[in-house]
Amino acid sequence: MIKNSEHAIENHGKRIRLFLAADNVASLNNTLQLLSEYHEFEIVDTALDGEDCLQKITLCRPDIVIAELALPKISGVKIAEYLSLERPEISTALLADQSNLGFYRSAMLAGAREFLITPVTGEELAFSLKRLFEIEKERRQRKRTSLNYDLKSEIKAKNKNGKIILVSGGKGGTGRSFISANLANIYAKSYPHRRVAVADFDLQFGDICAIYDLVPKKSLADLVPVADELDQATLNSVAVMTDNICLFASPTELERSELVSSHFTVKLLEACRRYYDLTIINTGALMTDIYLDLMEQSDYMMLVANPEVLSVKACAQIGRIYKKMGLPKEAIGFVLNKHADSRLLTPERIAERLNIKYITSIPNVPEEVSQMLNEGKLIIETDSAAFLAFPKLISALAARVGFSTAPT
Ligand SMILES: Nc1ncnc2c1ncn2[C@@H]1O[C@H](COP(=O)(O)OP(=O)(O)OP(=O)(O)O)[C@@H](O)[C@H]1O
Ligand SMILES: [Mg+2]
Numbered sequence: 001m002i003k004n005s006e007h008a009i010e011n012h013g014k015r016i017r018l019f020l021a022a023d024n025v026a027s028l029n030n031t032l033q034l035l036s037e038y039h040e041f042e043i044v045d046t047a048l049d050g051e052d053c054l055q056k057i058t059l060c061r062p063d064i065v066i067a068e069l070a071l072p073k074i075s076g077v078k079i080a081e082y083l084s085l086e087r088p089e090i091s092t093a094l095l096a097d098q099s100n101l102g103f104y105r106s107a108m109l110a111g112a113r114e115f116l117i118t119p120v121t122g123e124e125l126a127f128s129l130k131r132l133f134e135i136e137k138e139r140r141q142r143k144r145t146s147l148n149y150d151l152k153s154e155i156k157a158k159n160k161n162g163k164i165i166l167v168s169g170g171k172g173g174t175g176r177s178f179i180s181a182n183l184a185n186i187y188a189k190s191y192p193h194r195r196v197a198v199a200d201f202d203l204q205f206g207d208i209c210a211i212y213d214l215v216p217k218k219s220l221a222d223l224v225p226v227a228d229e230l231d232q233a234t235l236n237s238v239a240v241m242t243d244n245i246c247l248f249a250s251p252t253e254l255e256r257s258e259l260v261s262s263h264f265t266v267k268l269l270e271a272c273r274r275y276y277d278l279t280i281i282n283t284g285a286l287m288t289d290i291y292l293d294l295m296e297q298s299d300y301m302m303l304v305a306n307p308e309v310l311s312v313k314a315c316a317q318i319g320r321i322y323k324k325m326g327l328p329k330e331a332i333g334f335v336l337n338k339h340a341d342s343r344l345l346t347p348e349r350i351a352e353r354l355n356i357k358y359i360t361s362i363p364n365v366p367e368e369v370s371q372m373l374n375e376g377k378l379i380i381e382t383d384s385a386a387f388l389a390f391p392k393l394i395s396a397l398a399a400r401v402g403f404s405t406a407p408t
Helices: 025-035 050-060 076-086 098-110 122-158 176-190 220-229 232-238 262-275 289-297 309-324 347-354 366-375 385-401
Strands: 016-021 041-047 064-068 091-097 114-118 163-168 196-201 240-242 245-248 278-283 300-305 332-339 357-363
Touching (some): 016 025, 025 041, 025 122, 050 064, 050 076, 064 076, 091 098, 091 122, 163 176, 163 262, 176 245, 176 278, 176 332, 196 289, 220 232
Parallel strands (some): 163 300, 196 245
Antiparallel strands (some): 240 245
8 A cells, every 4th residue: 555655666567557646645545456456557656746746747657647636736637738738648537526527528628538436446447547548549549650651651752762671570589680781781782883771770789780890989869869950961970881881870878769759760761762772771679669660661571580480470460560550561571581491381381371472581501690790791701501592682672662673
Protein backbone atom coordinates (compact mmCIF):
# COMPACT_ATOMS: atom_id res chain seq x y z
CA MET A 1 0.00 0.00 0.00
CA ILE A 2 1.21 3.51 -0.75
CA LYS A 3 1.39 5.77 2.26
CA ASN A 4 2.20 8.95 0.38
CA SER A 5 3.06 10.06 -3.12
CA GLU A 6 6.81 9.87 -2.56
CA HIS A 7 6.83 6.09 -2.24
CA ALA A 8 8.79 4.04 -4.69
CA ILE A 9 6.67 2.54 -7.41
CA GLU A 10 7.16 -0.96 -8.64
CA ASN A 11 8.02 -1.22 -12.29
CA HIS A 12 6.80 -4.40 -13.91
CA GLY A 13 8.08 -3.75 -17.44
CA LYS A 14 6.11 -2.96 -20.57
CA ARG A 15 2.47 -2.53 -19.70
CA ILE A 16 -0.14 0.20 -19.82
CA ARG A 17 1.49 3.00 -17.87
CA LEU A 18 -0.84 4.62 -15.36
CA PHE A 19 -0.42 7.73 -13.25
CA LEU A 20 -2.81 8.12 -10.30
CA ALA A 21 -3.82 11.43 -8.77
CA ALA A 22 -6.20 11.54 -5.80
CA ASP A 23 -6.99 14.15 -3.18
CA ASN A 24 -6.07 11.92 -0.23
CA VAL A 25 -3.98 8.87 0.60
CA ALA A 26 -7.00 6.68 1.39
CA SER A 27 -8.60 7.08 -2.01
CA LEU A 28 -5.22 6.70 -3.74
CA ASN A 29 -4.78 3.40 -1.91
CA ASN A 30 -8.29 2.38 -2.83
CA THR A 31 -7.61 2.82 -6.56
CA LEU A 32 -4.28 1.03 -6.22
CA GLN A 33 -6.07 -1.83 -4.50
CA LEU A 34 -8.67 -2.04 -7.28
CA LEU A 35 -5.91 -2.38 -9.88
CA SER A 36 -3.59 -4.61 -7.90
CA GLU A 37 -4.81 -7.84 -9.53
CA TYR A 38 -4.39 -6.56 -13.07
CA HIS A 39 -0.83 -7.16 -14.19
CA GLU A 40 -1.34 -5.48 -17.52
CA PHE A 41 -0.98 -2.13 -15.73
CA GLU A 42 2.09 -0.44 -14.39
CA ILE A 43 1.65 2.38 -11.88
CA VAL A 44 4.41 4.80 -12.86
CA ASP A 45 3.80 7.38 -10.13
CA THR A 46 1.16 9.08 -7.99
CA ALA A 47 0.29 12.56 -6.76
CA LEU A 48 -1.94 14.05 -4.12
CA ASP A 49 -2.66 17.32 -5.89
CA GLY A 50 -2.99 18.57 -9.46
CA GLU A 51 0.17 20.66 -9.49
CA ASP A 52 2.34 17.75 -8.36
CA CYS A 53 0.57 15.56 -10.91
CA LEU A 54 1.47 17.82 -13.87
CA GLN A 55 5.06 18.17 -12.69
CA LYS A 56 5.62 14.43 -12.33
CA ILE A 57 3.97 13.51 -15.62
CA THR A 58 6.77 15.19 -17.55
CA LEU A 59 9.26 12.68 -16.22
CA CYS A 60 7.34 9.44 -16.14
CA ARG A 61 5.40 9.58 -19.44
CA PRO A 62 2.25 7.65 -18.57
CA ASP A 63 -0.25 6.38 -21.15
CA ILE A 64 -3.21 7.29 -18.94
CA VAL A 65 -3.66 9.67 -16.02
CA ILE A 66 -6.42 8.64 -13.63
CA ALA A 67 -7.34 11.77 -11.73
CA GLU A 68 -10.06 12.54 -9.24
CA LEU A 69 -12.27 15.39 -10.27
CA ALA A 70 -11.81 17.34 -7.04
CA LEU A 71 -8.02 17.50 -6.84
CA PRO A 72 -6.45 20.28 -4.75
CA LYS A 73 -4.56 23.11 -6.52
CA ILE A 74 -5.42 22.07 -10.11
CA SER A 75 -8.70 20.23 -10.71
CA GLY A 76 -9.08 16.99 -12.65
CA VAL A 77 -10.93 18.87 -15.42
CA LYS A 78 -8.05 21.34 -15.78
CA ILE A 79 -5.60 18.46 -15.96
CA ALA A 80 -7.67 16.85 -18.72
CA GLU A 81 -7.73 20.16 -20.57
CA TYR A 82 -3.99 20.70 -20.23
CA LEU A 83 -3.12 17.17 -21.35
CA SER A 84 -5.45 17.16 -24.32
CA LEU A 85 -3.88 20.39 -25.58
CA GLU A 86 -0.24 19.96 -24.61
CA ARG A 87 0.29 16.22 -24.30
CA PRO A 88 -2.37 14.59 -26.50
CA GLU A 89 -0.55 11.27 -26.33
CA ILE A 90 -1.63 10.99 -22.67
CA SER A 91 -5.31 10.20 -22.01
CA THR A 92 -7.14 11.37 -18.91
CA ALA A 93 -9.68 9.24 -17.08
CA LEU A 94 -11.57 11.15 -14.40
CA LEU A 95 -13.05 9.64 -11.25
CA ALA A 96 -16.00 11.48 -9.77
CA ASP A 97 -18.67 10.63 -7.22
CA GLN A 98 -22.40 10.69 -7.90
CA SER A 99 -22.76 14.30 -6.74
CA ASN A 100 -20.36 15.43 -9.49
CA LEU A 101 -22.27 13.85 -12.33
CA GLY A 102 -23.11 17.36 -13.55
CA PHE A 103 -19.44 17.87 -14.46
CA TYR A 104 -19.56 15.10 -17.04
CA ARG A 105 -20.20 17.39 -20.00
CA SER A 106 -17.59 20.01 -19.10
CA ALA A 107 -15.02 17.29 -18.36
CA MET A 108 -15.52 15.60 -21.73
CA LEU A 109 -15.46 18.95 -23.52
CA ALA A 110 -12.21 19.78 -21.75
CA GLY A 111 -10.66 16.65 -23.24
CA ALA A 112 -11.17 13.88 -20.66
CA ARG A 113 -11.47 10.53 -22.43
CA GLU A 114 -13.26 8.66 -19.65
CA PHE A 115 -15.52 9.72 -16.78
CA LEU A 116 -16.14 7.06 -14.16
CA ILE A 117 -18.57 7.40 -11.31
CA THR A 118 -17.31 6.02 -8.00
CA PRO A 119 -17.59 3.60 -6.37
CA VAL A 120 -16.27 1.57 -9.25
CA THR A 121 -15.21 -2.08 -9.20
CA GLY A 122 -11.72 -3.21 -10.17
CA GLU A 123 -13.21 -5.03 -13.13
CA GLU A 124 -15.03 -1.93 -14.42
CA LEU A 125 -11.99 0.25 -13.94
CA ALA A 126 -9.61 -2.20 -15.64
CA PHE A 127 -12.03 -2.71 -18.54
CA SER A 128 -12.40 1.05 -19.12
CA LEU A 129 -8.68 1.68 -18.96
CA LYS A 130 -7.85 -1.13 -21.37
CA ARG A 131 -10.52 0.03 -23.80
CA LEU A 132 -9.31 3.62 -23.53
CA PHE A 133 -5.74 2.53 -24.22
CA GLU A 134 -6.77 0.45 -27.26
CA ILE A 135 -8.87 3.26 -28.75
CA GLU A 136 -6.03 5.72 -28.26
CA LYS A 137 -3.52 3.33 -29.84
CA GLU A 138 -5.79 2.84 -32.84
CA ARG A 139 -6.34 6.60 -33.19
CA ARG A 140 -2.60 7.25 -33.13
CA GLN A 141 -1.93 4.49 -35.64
CA ARG A 142 -4.51 5.90 -38.06
CA LYS A 143 -3.19 9.42 -37.66
CA ARG A 144 0.39 8.30 -38.19
CA THR A 145 -0.55 6.26 -41.25
CA SER A 146 -2.43 9.07 -42.95
CA LEU A 147 0.23 11.61 -42.00
CA ASN A 148 2.99 9.46 -43.37
CA TYR A 149 1.08 8.59 -46.51
CA ASP A 150 0.58 12.30 -47.20
CA LEU A 151 4.24 12.98 -46.59
CA LYS A 152 5.33 9.94 -48.51
CA SER A 153 3.40 10.80 -51.64
CA GLU A 154 4.53 14.40 -51.39
CA ILE A 155 8.15 13.31 -51.09
CA LYS A 156 7.93 10.78 -53.89
CA ALA A 157 6.36 13.37 -56.17
CA LYS A 158 9.26 15.74 -55.53
CA ASN A 159 12.13 13.27 -55.81
CA LYS A 160 11.55 10.59 -58.31
CA ASN A 161 15.04 9.24 -58.64
CA GLY A 162 16.79 8.02 -55.52
CA LYS A 163 15.76 4.64 -54.16
CA ILE A 164 15.78 3.52 -50.55
CA ILE A 165 16.17 -0.07 -49.43
CA LEU A 166 15.51 -1.02 -45.83
CA VAL A 167 17.52 -4.01 -44.65
CA SER A 168 15.45 -5.62 -41.96
CA GLY A 169 15.09 -8.95 -40.18
CA GLY A 170 13.16 -10.00 -37.18
CA LYS A 171 15.99 -11.33 -35.06
CA GLY A 172 19.43 -10.17 -34.00
CA GLY A 173 22.49 -11.60 -35.70
CA THR A 174 20.90 -12.63 -39.00
CA GLY A 175 23.46 -10.67 -41.03
CA ARG A 176 21.79 -7.30 -41.70
CA SER A 177 24.92 -5.24 -41.02
CA PHE A 178 27.16 -7.55 -43.03
CA ILE A 179 24.78 -7.45 -45.99
CA SER A 180 24.00 -3.69 -45.79
CA ALA A 181 27.67 -2.73 -45.73
CA ASN A 182 28.73 -5.07 -48.53
CA LEU A 183 25.70 -4.44 -50.73
CA ALA A 184 26.39 -0.69 -50.69
CA ASN A 185 30.11 -1.22 -51.20
CA ILE A 186 29.77 -3.55 -54.17
CA TYR A 187 27.12 -1.39 -55.84
CA ALA A 188 29.25 1.73 -55.34
CA LYS A 189 32.38 0.01 -56.67
CA SER A 190 30.53 -1.40 -59.68
CA TYR A 191 28.97 1.95 -60.57
CA PRO A 192 31.51 4.59 -59.52
CA HIS A 193 29.47 7.51 -60.83
CA ARG A 194 26.44 6.66 -58.76
CA ARG A 195 25.96 8.28 -55.37
CA VAL A 196 25.37 5.75 -52.62
CA ALA A 197 24.51 6.25 -48.95
CA VAL A 198 24.24 3.93 -45.99
CA ALA A 199 22.29 5.13 -42.97
CA ASP A 200 22.85 3.10 -39.82
CA PHE A 201 19.51 3.10 -38.03
CA ASP A 202 20.56 0.40 -35.60
CA LEU A 203 20.30 3.10 -32.97
CA GLN A 204 21.45 0.82 -30.18
CA PHE A 205 24.36 -1.14 -31.61
CA GLY A 206 25.13 0.38 -35.01
CA ASP A 207 28.25 -1.15 -36.53
CA ILE A 208 28.32 -0.17 -40.21
CA CYS A 209 31.33 2.14 -39.84
CA ALA A 210 33.18 -0.58 -37.93
CA ILE A 211 32.59 -2.99 -40.82
CA TYR A 212 34.18 -0.38 -43.10
CA ASP A 213 36.97 -0.07 -40.54
CA LEU A 214 36.21 3.63 -40.13
CA VAL A 215 35.73 5.69 -36.99
CA PRO A 216 32.97 8.28 -37.32
CA LYS A 217 33.33 11.67 -35.69
CA LYS A 218 29.67 12.51 -36.10
CA SER A 219 26.44 10.60 -36.27
CA LEU A 220 22.81 10.80 -37.35
CA ALA A 221 22.06 12.63 -34.09
CA ASP A 222 24.13 15.60 -35.33
CA LEU A 223 21.69 16.06 -38.19
CA VAL A 224 18.61 16.18 -35.94
CA PRO A 225 18.81 19.92 -35.11
CA VAL A 226 19.02 20.75 -38.84
CA ALA A 227 16.38 18.24 -39.96
CA ASP A 228 14.55 20.91 -41.96
CA GLU A 229 17.65 22.13 -43.78
CA LEU A 230 19.28 18.95 -45.00
CA ASP A 231 21.19 19.98 -48.11
CA GLN A 232 24.17 18.19 -49.63
CA ALA A 233 26.75 20.26 -47.70
CA THR A 234 25.04 19.56 -44.37
CA LEU A 235 24.87 15.85 -45.11
CA ASN A 236 28.55 15.81 -46.11
CA SER A 237 29.54 17.55 -42.89
CA VAL A 238 28.24 14.59 -40.89
CA ALA A 239 28.78 11.63 -43.20
CA VAL A 240 31.90 9.51 -43.24
CA MET A 241 32.94 9.52 -46.89
CA THR A 242 34.57 6.57 -48.56
CA ASP A 243 34.82 6.65 -52.38
CA ASN A 244 31.33 7.37 -53.65
CA ILE A 245 29.63 6.19 -50.44
CA CYS A 246 28.35 8.43 -47.65
CA LEU A 247 28.01 6.58 -44.36
CA PHE A 248 25.72 7.99 -41.71
CA ALA A 249 26.79 6.44 -38.44
CA SER A 250 24.42 5.64 -35.62
CA PRO A 251 24.98 7.60 -32.40
CA THR A 252 27.41 5.99 -30.01
CA GLU A 253 25.57 7.11 -26.86
CA LEU A 254 22.05 5.92 -26.14
CA GLU A 255 20.92 9.40 -24.98
CA ARG A 256 21.86 10.77 -28.41
CA SER A 257 19.96 7.95 -30.12
CA GLU A 258 16.83 9.12 -28.37
CA LEU A 259 17.11 12.40 -30.29
CA VAL A 260 16.35 10.57 -33.52
CA SER A 261 12.68 11.41 -34.03
CA SER A 262 10.02 10.50 -36.50
CA HIS A 263 10.14 13.95 -38.09
CA PHE A 264 13.90 13.72 -38.52
CA THR A 265 13.65 10.24 -40.05
CA VAL A 266 11.15 11.39 -42.65
CA LYS A 267 13.27 14.43 -43.49
CA LEU A 268 16.50 12.46 -43.73
CA LEU A 269 14.99 9.92 -46.10
CA GLU A 270 13.58 12.74 -48.16
CA ALA A 271 17.09 14.21 -48.46
CA CYS A 272 18.60 10.80 -49.23
CA ARG A 273 16.13 10.31 -52.04
CA ARG A 274 17.14 13.68 -53.43
CA TYR A 275 20.94 13.39 -53.17
CA TYR A 276 21.74 9.70 -53.55
CA ASP A 277 20.90 7.22 -56.28
CA LEU A 278 20.68 4.43 -53.74
CA THR A 279 20.37 4.54 -49.96
CA ILE A 280 20.72 1.40 -47.89
CA ILE A 281 19.32 1.52 -44.38
CA ASN A 282 20.64 -0.82 -41.77
CA THR A 283 18.35 -1.61 -38.84
CA GLY A 284 18.61 -3.17 -35.41
CA ALA A 285 16.49 -5.94 -33.99
CA LEU A 286 14.18 -3.66 -31.97
CA MET A 287 10.82 -2.79 -33.51
CA THR A 288 10.22 0.88 -32.68
CA ASP A 289 8.13 3.77 -34.01
CA ILE A 290 11.15 4.89 -36.02
CA TYR A 291 11.30 1.44 -37.57
CA LEU A 292 7.69 1.83 -38.73
CA ASP A 293 8.56 5.20 -40.27
CA LEU A 294 11.46 3.59 -42.10
CA MET A 295 9.17 0.85 -43.38
CA GLU A 296 6.73 3.42 -44.70
CA GLN A 297 9.34 5.65 -46.26
CA SER A 298 11.45 3.06 -48.03
CA ASP A 299 10.91 1.81 -51.56
CA TYR A 300 11.68 -1.75 -50.64
CA MET A 301 12.08 -3.80 -47.50
CA MET A 302 14.58 -6.62 -47.71
CA LEU A 303 14.20 -9.07 -44.85
CA VAL A 304 17.28 -11.04 -43.92
CA ALA A 305 16.30 -14.53 -42.79
CA ASN A 306 18.47 -17.45 -41.67
CA PRO A 307 17.46 -21.05 -42.27
CA GLU A 308 16.32 -21.44 -38.66
CA VAL A 309 12.80 -21.73 -37.37
CA LEU A 310 13.13 -18.80 -34.95
CA SER A 311 14.54 -16.50 -37.59
CA VAL A 312 11.74 -17.38 -40.01
CA LYS A 313 9.18 -16.88 -37.26
CA ALA A 314 10.55 -13.43 -36.51
CA CYS A 315 10.48 -12.50 -40.21
CA ALA A 316 6.89 -13.69 -40.38
CA GLN A 317 6.08 -11.31 -37.54
CA ILE A 318 7.61 -8.35 -39.39
CA GLY A 319 5.82 -9.43 -42.55
CA ARG A 320 2.51 -9.33 -40.68
CA ILE A 321 3.20 -5.81 -39.39
CA TYR A 322 4.17 -4.75 -42.92
CA LYS A 323 0.92 -6.09 -44.36
CA LYS A 324 -1.14 -4.60 -41.53
CA MET A 325 0.31 -1.22 -42.42
CA GLY A 326 -1.08 -1.64 -45.91
CA LEU A 327 2.33 -1.46 -47.60
CA PRO A 328 2.64 -2.99 -51.08
CA LYS A 329 3.28 -6.72 -51.37
CA GLU A 330 5.66 -6.27 -54.27
CA ALA A 331 7.91 -4.02 -52.18
CA ILE A 332 9.00 -6.69 -49.72
CA GLY A 333 11.24 -9.71 -50.22
CA PHE A 334 13.61 -11.87 -48.25
CA VAL A 335 17.22 -12.93 -48.62
CA LEU A 336 18.26 -16.21 -47.13
CA ASN A 337 21.59 -15.57 -45.41
CA LYS A 338 23.87 -18.27 -43.97
CA HIS A 339 22.27 -20.65 -46.42
CA ALA A 340 23.45 -24.24 -46.09
CA ASP A 341 21.93 -27.29 -47.67
CA SER A 342 18.86 -28.10 -45.68
CA ARG A 343 15.96 -30.17 -46.86
CA LEU A 344 13.66 -28.75 -44.26
CA LEU A 345 14.09 -25.01 -44.61
CA THR A 346 14.55 -24.49 -48.34
CA PRO A 347 14.05 -20.97 -49.76
CA GLU A 348 10.82 -22.18 -51.38
CA ARG A 349 9.44 -23.50 -48.09
CA ILE A 350 10.38 -20.30 -46.28
CA ALA A 351 8.76 -18.20 -49.04
CA GLU A 352 5.62 -20.26 -48.68
CA ARG A 353 5.65 -19.95 -44.90
CA LEU A 354 6.25 -16.19 -45.01
CA ASN A 355 4.11 -15.52 -48.05
CA ILE A 356 6.90 -13.15 -49.08
CA LYS A 357 8.92 -13.31 -52.30
CA TYR A 358 12.36 -14.89 -52.18
CA ILE A 359 15.19 -12.79 -53.65
CA THR A 360 18.36 -14.86 -53.41
CA SER A 361 20.60 -16.56 -50.89
CA ILE A 362 24.04 -15.94 -49.44
CA PRO A 363 25.98 -19.04 -48.40
CA ASN A 364 26.98 -19.85 -44.85
CA VAL A 365 30.71 -19.10 -44.62
CA PRO A 366 31.30 -18.36 -40.93
CA GLU A 367 35.09 -18.44 -40.95
CA GLU A 368 35.41 -16.20 -43.97
CA VAL A 369 32.91 -13.67 -42.62
CA SER A 370 34.40 -13.53 -39.17
CA GLN A 371 37.90 -13.13 -40.64
CA MET A 372 36.64 -10.25 -42.80
CA LEU A 373 35.00 -8.55 -39.85
CA ASN A 374 38.05 -9.05 -37.64
CA GLU A 375 40.40 -7.65 -40.26
CA GLY A 376 38.11 -4.74 -41.14
CA LYS A 377 37.81 -5.96 -44.72
CA LEU A 378 34.82 -5.87 -47.02
CA ILE A 379 33.89 -8.91 -49.06
CA ILE A 380 35.07 -7.31 -52.31
CA GLU A 381 38.63 -7.37 -50.90
CA THR A 382 38.53 -11.11 -50.26
CA ASP A 383 38.01 -14.25 -52.30
CA SER A 384 35.06 -15.41 -50.20
CA ALA A 385 32.62 -17.75 -51.86
CA ALA A 386 29.83 -15.48 -50.63
CA PHE A 387 31.01 -12.64 -52.85
CA LEU A 388 29.24 -14.00 -55.94
CA ALA A 389 25.88 -13.74 -54.21
CA PHE A 390 26.10 -9.95 -54.10
CA PRO A 391 26.04 -9.08 -57.84
CA LYS A 392 23.06 -11.43 -58.06
CA LEU A 393 21.41 -9.67 -55.16
CA ILE A 394 22.05 -6.27 -56.76
CA SER A 395 20.48 -7.21 -60.09
CA ALA A 396 17.49 -8.82 -58.36
CA LEU A 397 16.98 -5.68 -56.26
CA ALA A 398 17.51 -3.37 -59.24
CA ALA A 399 14.74 -5.19 -61.10
CA ARG A 400 12.38 -4.99 -58.13
CA VAL A 401 13.18 -1.50 -56.86
CA GLY A 402 13.95 0.20 -60.14
CA PHE A 403 17.47 1.54 -59.67
CA SER A 404 19.88 1.46 -62.53
CA THR A 405 22.56 -1.12 -63.20
CA ALA A 406 23.40 0.31 -66.60
CA PRO A 407 27.16 0.90 -67.04
CA THR A 408 28.29 4.37 -65.97
N1 LIG B 1 26.77 -15.43 -44.82
C1 LIG B 1 27.27 -15.59 -43.59
N2 LIG B 1 27.91 -16.74 -43.27
C2 LIG B 1 28.40 -16.93 -42.04
N3 LIG B 1 28.34 -16.06 -41.05
C3 LIG B 1 27.71 -14.89 -41.29
C4 LIG B 1 27.15 -14.59 -42.57
N4 LIG B 1 26.59 -13.38 -42.51
C5 LIG B 1 26.78 -12.92 -41.26
N5 LIG B 1 27.46 -13.83 -40.53
C6 LIG B 1 27.85 -13.74 -39.11
O1 LIG B 1 26.68 -13.52 -38.36
C7 LIG B 1 26.94 -12.60 -37.30
C8 LIG B 1 25.91 -11.53 -37.33
O2 LIG B 1 26.08 -10.73 -38.48
P1 LIG B 1 25.64 -9.22 -38.49
O3 LIG B 1 26.26 -8.48 -37.38
O4 LIG B 1 25.80 -8.71 -39.86
O5 LIG B 1 24.08 -9.46 -38.17
P2 LIG B 1 22.99 -8.39 -37.71
O6 LIG B 1 21.69 -8.89 -38.19
O7 LIG B 1 23.41 -7.05 -38.18
O8 LIG B 1 23.11 -8.51 -36.15
P3 LIG B 1 22.74 -7.44 -35.01
O9 LIG B 1 21.39 -7.84 -34.55
O10 LIG B 1 23.79 -7.66 -33.99
O11 LIG B 1 22.78 -6.08 -35.62
C9 LIG B 1 28.36 -12.10 -37.48
O12 LIG B 1 29.16 -12.69 -36.51
C10 LIG B 1 28.77 -12.56 -38.84
O13 LIG B 1 30.09 -13.00 -38.80
MG1 LIG C 1 23.65 -5.24 -37.18
